Amino acid sequence: MTSKAWIVVRHEFLTTVRRKGWLIATFGMPLFLVLYGGIASIAPLLMARKSVQPRTVGLVDFASVVKMPEGGKLDVSLPEEARRALEMLPQSHSGAGLVKSMTGKIEVRSYADELAGKKALDAKGISTLFVIPSDYLERGKVFRYSAEESLLSEAINEREKKAVESLLITSLLQGKLDPKVQNRVLEPLSVESYSRQSDGSYRKRSLLVVASSFGIPVGFATLLFISLMMNATYLLQGVSEEKENRVIEVILSSVDARSLLVGKLLGLGAAGLLQLLIWLAMVVLPLLLVLAGIAFRPQVALVCLACFVLGFLLYGTLMTGTGAIGTNFRESQQYAMVWSLFSAVPMLFLPLIIDAPNGVAARVLSLMPLTAPVSLMLRVGAGAVPWWEVTLSLVLLAGSIWLALRLAVRVFRTAILLYGKRPGFFEVLRWLREAA
Amino acid sequence: MPSLAFRDVSKSYAGTLAVSHISLEVSAGEIFGLLGPNGAGKTTLIRMALDIIRPDSGEILVNSLRSTAADMNRIGYLPEERGLYRKQKVTDVLDYFGRLKGMPGGHVRQEVLAALERVGLADWASRKVEELSKGMQQKVQIVATLLHQPDVVILDEPFSGLDPVNVRMVKEMLSQLRERGCVVVLSTHQMEQVEEMCDRIAMIHQGRLVLYGRLEEIKRRFTAHLEPVTRIEVPTVSLEEIFVRVVERAEQEGEAALT
Numbered sequence: 001m002t003s004k005a006w007i008v009v010r011h012e013f014l015t016t017v018r019r020k021g022w023l024i025a026t027f028g029m030p031l032f033l034v035l036y037g038g039i040a041s042i043a044p045l046l047m048a049r050k051s052v053q054p055r056t057v058g059l060v061d062f063a064s065v066v067k068m069p070e071g072g073k074l075d076v077s078l079p080e081e082a083r084r085a086l087e088m089l090p091q092s093h094s095g096a097g098l099v100k101s102m103t104g105k106i107e108v109r110s111y112a113d114e115l116a117g118k119k120a121l122d123a124k125g126i127s128t129l130f131v132i133p134s135d136y137l138e139r140g141k142v143f144r145y146s147a148e149e150s151l152l153s154e155a156i157n158e159r160e161k162k163a164v165e166s167l168l169i170t171s172l173l174q175g176k177l178d179p180k181v182q183n184r185v186l187e188p189l190s191v192e193s194y195s196r197q198s199d200g201s202y203r204k205r206s207l208l209v210v211a212s213s214f215g216i217p218v219g220f221a222t223l224l225f226i227s228l229m230m231n232a233t234y235l236l237q238g239v240s241e242e243k244e245n246r247v248i249e250v251i252l253s254s255v256d257a258r259s260l261l262v263g264k265l266l267g268l269g270a271a272g273l274l275q276l277l278i279w280l281a282m283v284v285l286p287l288l289l290v291l292a293g294i295a296f297r298p299q300v301a302l303v304c305l306a307c308f309v310l311g312f313l314l315y316g317t318l319m320t321g322t323g324a325i326g327t328n329f330r331e332s333q334q335y336a337m338v339w340s341l342f343s344a345v346p347m348l349f350l351p352l353i354i355d356a357p358n359g360v361a362a363r364v365l366s367l368m369p370l371t372a373p374v375s376l377m378l379r380v381g382a383g384a385v386p387w388w389e390v391t392l393s394l395v396l397l398a399g400s401i402w403l404a405l406r407l408a409v410r411v412f413r414t415a416i417l418l419y420g421k422r423p424g425f426f427e428v429l430r431w432l433r434e435a436a
Numbered sequence: 437m438p439s440l441a442f443r444d445v446s447k448s449y450a451g452t453l454a455v456s457h458i459s460l461e462v463s464a465g466e467i468f469g470l471l472g473p474n475g476a477g478k479t480t481l482i483r484m485a486l487d488i489i490r491p492d493s494g495e496i497l498v499n500s501l502r503s504t505a506a507d508m509n510r511i512g513y514l515p516e517e518r519g520l521y522r523k524q525k526v527t528d529v530l531d532y533f534g535r536l537k538g539m540p541g542g543h544v545r546q547e548v549l550a551a552l553e554r555v556g557l558a559d560w561a562s563r564k565v566e567e568l569s570k571g572m573q574q575k576v577q578i579v580a581t582l583l584h585q586p587d588v589v590i591l592d593e594p595f596s597g598l599d600p601v602n603v604r605m606v607k608e609m610l611s612q613l614r615e616r617g618c619v620v621v622l623s624t625h626q627m628e629q630v631e632e633m634c635d636r637i638a639m640i641h642q643g644r645l646v647l648y649g650r651l652e653e654i655k656r657r658f659t660a661h662l663e664p665v666t667r668i669e670v671p672t673v674s675l676e677e678i679f680v681r682v683v684e685r686a687e688q689e690g691e692a693a694l695t
Contacts, residue, residue, distance in 0.1 A: 246517035253486035254536035
């Protein structure tokens with residue numbers, strides 16, 4: 001690289017990091033994410049708060065299947081599952097038929113008849129009334145009456161249903177089965193999953209592990225996209241401005257087109273990387289570390305970093321070459337939008353890549369240079385990818401940057417000097433042929 | 437001795453000939469007028485001199501040598517439009533241009549401030565270019581062109597849109613460059629400025645060199661065809677008149693050649 005290219009790198013870097021827009025985005029984005037996360041979590045927090053509030057449900061048992069514990073006391077020697085179920089049983093029984101049981105978060109009250117239960121429901125003494133009809137054993141049907149009707153209350157209703165379900169199972173099987181078998185009926189399986197690692201070993205798989213190991217690549221992929229869009233826009237804006245006010249002629253009389261293009265890419269790329277590092281330091285890294293004492297894998301982070309740098313260089317080159325064709329910034333932006341769409345393609349295949357990181361679709365996407373940066377990031381996060389495939393993807397990506405640079409320089413050199421005239425598709429093709 | 441020479445230079449775009457077999461030379465200490473109607477090929481010729489585009493055939497010599505990247509540091513260029521970054525500070529723009537022309541980093545900032553002082557813009561050094569008036573921007577542009585003390589200076593329409601005060605400033609700058617022994621190429625449509633400032637001219641039409649030589653000789657040649665009105669009043673033809681006649685003649689010849 002020529003010394004003049006370094007002068008361009010320095011100028012582009014300093015110009016970019018001094019832009020108000022860049023500073024606001026760089027330091028404002030983490031703040032925005034925190035604020036956004038805070039606002040977005042208000043509703044779930046309110047829901048969670050509601051769900052942990054003690055609920056009181058009513059029960060009318062015409063089939064006489066629910067059995068009460070003697071003296072209303074619980075057998076603490078019972079296994080956890082059974083204890084949890086029994087905790088839901090009524091602890092006392094008044095002359096009016098009121099049975100009350102504190103069941104952790106669900107309190108069950110027994111009513112002698114449906115009318116009494118519905119009166120309590122109307123008076124908001126209970127939130128739900130379960131009525132077990134006399135033919136319950138034959139048909140299995142239970143009636144539920146709720147005081148409120150909303151989609152959000154479904155989760156709570158489900159919890160109440162589970163409580164009554166456990167209560168019924170425990171009552172129905174009491175004394176008829178071995179307690180161990182009874183426990184298994186209540187909770188047939190508790191799955192502990194293991195998944196194969198790149199070194200052949202198996203590691204315990206949990207939602208946290210999956211989320212944290214996948215968080216790095218998805219985080220990088222999202223950041224690549226945001227940073228790419230932002231810095232490539234600056235690149236386009238700079239080139240368009242230089243073209244419009246003819247600064248480009250002064251510059252090109254001092255430095256050749258290739259050095260100028262490389263200098264611009266590296267300068268903007270460095271600004272993009274700095275932005276990324278600031279984001280990582282401010283928000284993403286603390287978040288990832290909290291998530292993952294378990295799952296942080298340096299080799300995955302390295303591959304992600306390589307994908308970010310190479311991806312930026314490829315898309316930056318293509319966008320600059322394409323952007324030089326436009327007669328003004330808006331037009332250049334429209335042309336360059338084609339490449340933005342390409343960079344988003346892997347996100348459309350996200351479920352497929354997560355489900356089968358070594359499947360055909362994931363492999364093809366990570367080998368095609370335009371989709372490789374994001375696809376490879378997602379693949380290495382989702383599972384074990386053979387090292388030779390990672391190497392091949394990165395080599396192909398690097399090769400495509402070389403080719404794109406060669407073609408972009410040719411288009412840039414010719415198109416940047418065309419004022420007020422938009423070249424046709426075939427004219428651009430001719431330039432590319434000449435470059436090849 | 438500084439010089440700029442075009443030797444049998446041709447350039448075409450997509451089959452259209454923009455410059456056809458042009459040979460001309462500009463010497464040190466002269467102001468050379470490059471004339472021609474719009475689309476004649478002047479810009480292509482200037483861009484080739486600046487090494488922005490390469491000729492299809494022929495060669496361009498800077499200081500008698502085939503031009504190289506290093507020679508580009510010896511050329512100063514003033515574009516027709518204001519070739520400045522409007523959103524950046526005056527000193528930052530000049531610093532960048534100076535560095536690109538090979539000025540050492542530690543030296544360029546001092547030179548920039550000294551040059552701005554000379555043109556009376558020292559107080560505007562930290563302002564953004566867009567905050568300056570058109571005349572001030574033109575001064576900054578001139579500083580950018582001459583900051584690295586080039587041997588060859590190419591100016592494209594330097595008088596365009598300037599008030600009389602700034603026109604005079606540009607003229608003084610051209611005279612100083614001539615006195616310093618620089619090669620000065622002036623491309624403009626303002627014939628009265630060419631008549632006043634230029635020693636020799638070249639006129640291009642449809643990519644071909646149609647007029648080339650000393651300004652007095654050309655004027656004498658065209659004036660010789662005119663009859664004197666009185667014994668003492670010898671009619672003279674203006675450069676504008678010559679320009680129009682040459683273009684018309686070239687177009688007639690072109691049409692005759694086609695028929």
